[in-house]
Amino acid sequence: MLEDRILLRRLRAADSDALQLIYEKYADDLLAVAASLLSDIHAAEDCLSDVFVRLVGNAGSLKIRFNLKAYLMCCVANRARDYLRKQERKPDCQPDTFENPAKRDNPLARLIEDEQAAALLDALVQLPYQQREVFVLHVRGGLNFPRIAGLLDVSVNTVRSRYRYSVDKLRSLLNKGELL
Amino acid sequence: MKSSKDIERLAKNIRIKKNAVNKNRILAGAQAALNELKDTESAYSKRNIWRIIMQSRKIKLTAAAIIIFAIILGINFVVTPIDGANTAFAAAMDHVKQARTFSCIRIMEMAYEDGENEGKFLFKSKRMFKEPNLERHVKLTSPTSRFVGEITITDYGKRQCLVINPVEKTAVLSDISYEYNIDPGTGRLVQTQLYTRLRDKLLDLAAGAVEDIGMVTLSGRSVRMLRSTKDNRVTTVWIDPETKLPVQIEHTWPEQNHPPITYTEIKIDTELNDSLFSLKPPEDYTFTEGSSNYSDAQSRISTKMRHLLLNCFIYASERNGQYPKKLSELKAVGITDQILKNLLTSQDNPNGPVLMRYRPPREGSDPLREMILYQIFEKWPADGAIVGFADGHIEIILDKNHFEELIK
Numbered sequence: 001m002l003e004d005r006i007l008l009r010r011l012r013a014a015d016s017d018a019l020q021l022i023y024e025k026y027a028d029d030l031l032a033v034a035a036s037l038l039s040d041i042h043a044a045e046d047c048l049s050d051v052f053v054r055l056v057g058n059a060g061s062l063k064i065r066f067n068l069k070a071y072l073m074c075c076v077a078n079r080a081r082d083y084l085r086k087q088e089r090k091p092d093c094q095p096d097t098f099e100n101p102a103k104r105d106n107p108l109a110r111l112i113e114d115e116q117a118a119a120l121l122d123a124l125v126q127l128p129y130q131q132r133e134v135f136v137l138h139v140r141g142g143l144n145f146p147r148i149a150g151l152l153d154v155s156v157n158t159v160r161s162r163y164r165y166s167v168d169k170l171r172s173l174l175n176k177g178e179l180l
Numbered sequence: 181m182k183s184s185k186d187i188e189r190l191a192k193n194i195r196i197k198k199n200a201v202n203k204n205r206i207l208a209g210a211q212a213a214l215n216e217l218k219d220t221e222s223a224y225s226k227r228n229i230w231r232i233i234m235q236s237r238k239i240k241l242t243a244a245a246i247i248i249f250a251i252i253l254g255i256n257f258v259v260t261p262i263d264g265a266n267t268a269f270a271a272a273m274d275h276v277k278q279a280r281t282f283s284c285i286r287i288m289e290m291a292y293e294d295g296e297n298e299g300k301f302l303f304k305s306k307r308m309f310k311e312p313n314l315e316r317h318v319k320l321t322s323p324t325s326r327f328v329g330e331i332t333i334t335d336y337g338k339r340q341c342l343v344i345n346p347v348e349k350t351a352v353l354s355d356i357s358y359e360y361n362i363d364p365g366t367g368r369l370v371q372t373q374l375y376t377r378l379r380d381k382l383l384d385l386a387a388g389a390v391e392d393i394g395m396v397t398l399s400g401r402s403v404r405m406l407r408s409t410k411d412n413r414v415t416t417v418w419i420d421p422e423t424k425l426p427v428q429i430e431h432t433w434p435e436q437n438h439p440p441i442t443y444t445e446i447k448i449d450t451e452l453n454d455s456l457f458s459l460k461p462p463e464d465y466t467f468t469e470g471s472s473n474y475s476d477a478q479s480r481i482s483t484k485m486r487h488l489l490l491n492c493f494i495y496a497s498e499r500n501g502q503y504p505k506k507l508s509e510l511k512a513v514g515i516t517d518q519i520l521k522n523l524l525t526s527q528d529n530p531n532g533p534v535l536m537r538y539r540p541p542r543e544g545s546d547p548l549r550e551m552i553l554y555q556i557f558e559k560w561p562a563d564g565a566i567v568g569f570a571d572g573h574i575e576i577i578l579d580k581n582h583f584e585e586l587i588k
Contacts, residue, residue, distance in 0.1 A: 006575045013549055014214050017582065023207060032194045045206050052210035117193040139191040144466045146349045167184050
């Protein structure tokens, strides 16, 4: 937390090293969340690129109360949703893109270091986006339910329900062994 | 059979292979934006030093507390004493001295930044304590809506602090074992303890001469108003004629551009239930246990450094922004040679080597980035070096190259 404040302060002073350090510190987590939400490595990179541009642009006025990671996670979630909405509006887009943007034969899974985690990623694609979003932000992004509720503008109970449904469905999918 | 825990573990293991990620592509836009920022004059460099020190909420409050403390300790009344008023004033302050519980609402205008806006805001906070160890602060107003109603409860006996945020429904319990203050009279470290200085500061006023303004109406009740003046600061005390207790105290600086500070709804020795100071988080709140940002050694040296920085700041604020050339010049603000020695050396080894070095800020430098105090070390410390900047903030520098750039 202290280090984040320091990094942010340095970023405000246009310190390139601070940008690199923030990237090194959080890129793994942010990219994993973005990729899990978008099921597309290039879209995830674009998403992160936007988030870091925004971070630099807002650095002068930004004040992180709790932690920088949570702030960046929220930015990733917002950008991912924006991206999917734009995809949905494209005329050649399939109707279920927003709910299920990736193909079942998910090329992203090949970029995942852990085989079982890759299988989980495949399973995640089969969840409705709202459930996937809550699951990923909570477990991989480290955001607590109240923060996710604030981000999504829904009640904490709704977030809890979505999380419970997502875990049930993932368990069911993975236990079938279809994806392992 | 996969359990929920297995699934969560798997999700935590989702990692994209490094060689598949194009870091340059991700950071290209941000780097370009950063370069633009470099070409823009830093807004910070345009601010006066008071505003700069207000950047950090924590530093701001510490600075404000110490500076206000220094201002009030500097009382040297010149008004001829008026016996009756003086007695009433002293009696009122004596009640404050005897307080075992104390509560009031503090109202003061401060500069702030909340991430989107900056400006001045009338901060109201309810502050209460119960001796010997319990303290509770509630933010009644905040320019940032999510902090309204935030409660901070500190138990100095248990060395724990609970921050409850009713907007975000979070409760964070922190260990404050490594939090220190400086004893201003000796320069020695002491563990943070119950903050009773408000009461003690008011006590000092009792020694001064006062002017009896007479009976006035305050919030619909008839009270006696007393006033004391020193230099440009006017202190007004409203006293309940029946209990002889102060109900409101206000400091103003009519000749200076300094906002007034008011303590109102003062209650002394009223019953404050222990439940107000409970460290148990409310049910249905997300509870986390925080850890200290500093090691004990880092906390000790940073506390000393912060004290020196703030005294440098006070010195400069009284001399048109001119910092001392040497730390020994801080005698002018009450840092005697012995205090300075205690501040510069280890508490365990007061005759040992000094722990930090000072250099005055260079002419025209940006206070935000101008290092004026830094930790001395033989070998680069694994957990980073502590340095202090001219704007009053402290950083732990983890990168040796960055430290060497700062020291150039």
